[in-house]
Amino acid sequence: MLLSLLLLLLLVRASQASHFLGTMMTYYPEETFADGSVSVILRYKLNFVSCVDSDAWQCNGNCGAQTQTLGLSVVQEVSGEWCQREGAITRLLPNNTGFETLLAGGDWINSIQNGIVSWRAVTAVEMRNRSDIGKPNTSPQTTILPALRIPSNCAKNINLLAFDPDGDKVRCRYGNTSASECDPCTPPSVLSVSSNCSLPFSPTYSNTELHYAVQLVIEDFPTQNMNLIQTDGSQVVKTTNDAISKIPLQFVLKVGPPVPSCEDGAYLPRFLPPTPENRAQLFAPAGQALVINIRAEATQSVITGLLYSGPYNAVKNSSGSGNFSLTWTPSASEDGQSHPICFVVQANYSNTLLHSDLRCVIVTVGNSPTTTPIPIVVSTNQTTEQTTEAPTTTTTTTTTPIPIVVSTNQTTEQTTVAITTATTTPTTLASTEANVTTSAPGPQYIIALNMMISTTLSLGNNSDYIITLIKNKLIEKGLPSTISLRLLSSGLVAVTTASP
Structure with missing residues (x-):
């Protein structure tokens, strides 16, 4: 009986192994009620090899009641490589004390070079009323593809999107093992991270594809000293050096074989107009479709598609090699919110997959401000x-x-x-x-x-x-x-x- 149970545990472990490619979560306060209770919506993405793999976020602290859950919906699937799905959780809290959410399990995909096996990601949700803006905090907004590709001989910067709707200063760093933000938090040897969320890549000149787990924490800092006011009237001071909240951003970096040239537009796709610039801020009234036109060229490789991360109900279209569009129609429930969309154009050269630079835009739902x-x-x-x-x-x-x-x-x-x-x-x-x-x-x-x-x-x-x-x-x-x-x-x- 003991042997059978052990074999069953091993089988379960094997079925869960080697399939994780990262995650991210953001949150948005919804409403503060007269009795002091508050509601918050948490949006997250899970990245696995297959769309049948999954895991669930756990809540610690002032979790209240989970009033609504948007089941996992596929954002995009690349057959045999990755599947990204988006979900949402709405919680009603009895007061505005913060809480944490945790995603933990195992294992990342095979052959992770920086020794990461189990996955762990933490979100710190701050819901106390801010004295500077008169409402609860909104986390930084971001998203990422499950995997980004860089040739081993090309020095590149990965410029991540990190936008804060409250106007806070956003900073990025690697996760900290002592703070249990990942398990473990060993950074990739080929990447460094700057506080402005740029990831410079150091060439390795490897002839084989190498995988690295990138485990980042994004935090928001006030631009001036302010108070966080709890439901019972107590206050806590936050200075410009104090993080208000934190969210995880995790993905896989795939370092591929060298290419003959690292110039954008040759082997690596290059964006062309009318593609929006990186970090462009767009507006989309609820119920009206927003169309983002994307164009790219690569003279020495074959463009094979557009890969993106954003709202699950965005629709991708192609109108010929290097010409794409993403169309998204936000709902009335998303009015006033900001949603990030990131994308790369993928090309193929001699059976090696290549990515353009990462480009991201911020879509604010609602009418634009007065001209x-x-x-x-x-x-x-x-x-x-x-x-x-x-x-x-x-x-x-x-x-x-x-x-x-x-x-x-x-x-x-x-x-x-x-x-x-x-x-x-x-x-x-x-x-x-x-x-x-x-x-x-x-x-x-x-x-x-x-x-x-x-x-x-x-x-x-x-x-x-x-x-x-x-x-x-x-x-x-x-x-x-x-x-x-x-x-x-x-x-x-x-x-x-x-x-x-």
Whole structure:
């Protein structure tokens, strides 16, 4: 009898072994009631080799009652490699004391190089009322694919998405074994982590595929000292050095054989417009479909598909090699929430799978904020050519108003700019404000372009996204794709063109 029981335990253990590829969890407070009780929704993703594998989160502390559970729904499955599913749990807490959730079991997939066998992930949920925003805390928002691929000879940065709806400072670190945040927490030898959630990869030049378990903890820190106020009136001070909450982010890094070139767009897919920039913030009113168009190229490999992580009911479509779209229609219950979507484009070279850089966007459910006019000036320092000779030919100038429209999915922003073209010898270039002057036969330059854009975005908080929109529109109007833009301290946007 004892032998039979032992064999049964071994069989159960074998059926659970070598199939885990990580997890993540975020949380969003829902409602605070008159009696002091609060409700919170926890969203999580489980990554296993197969869609039949599973595990359950356990609750410790002020767990209250589990009032609703959204069963696991498949986000995306890559047959024989991984399956990501999304679930949600709603809890009604008797008061706003925090609690922890724990996911623990075994084992990770085979051949993990950094010695991780069992899985363990912890979420610390903070529900006390914040004195700075007058409501409970929302965790950082993030997501990740179960596995990311990097060739062993390519130095790359994995730029993770870590966004906080409360405006807190978000920091990333590896899990701590002494804090029981993983079991164990040995970091991958090929990756380092910065507090701004960038993971630089150090090339290994290995000819075989190597797997590493990446076990991260993401925390939010207030931007100024504030108090956490409990239902009974007691308060705790949180400084800018004190984490408010923490969430896990775990996945597998697959380091593959070397490629002949690490340049994006050759063997490794490169994103092209109209793909949103990394960390772009999009808006989608409840009940209305948001379409994210994604385009990529790889001249020396074959693009085979789009891999993504986001809401389980997002729909992927393909319209030819390198052209994809993700469509998501948020529900009314998600109004006011922010949802991350991350994706890579996958290619095949000589039976080796390759990934583009990771790109992520943040989708806020609801109408965009009230539009505010933001004056933006685009200029360059390239006001003269290398020679100082005066022009020797007659200049013919024509001016044509060209409308420039910048779209942010939720609002159309339009301005009309007068563009002046001039035919001169390639010497000095004269210019006037609000004109774009070009010389023939030499290259084209923007000398000064004065634009007024009505936008829903804050220049201080969304400068990268605004600059990207301007750049894409300038490229559409004929400027080279090599132009680069940067924000000046005065609020101006400077444009430069790379040398041929």
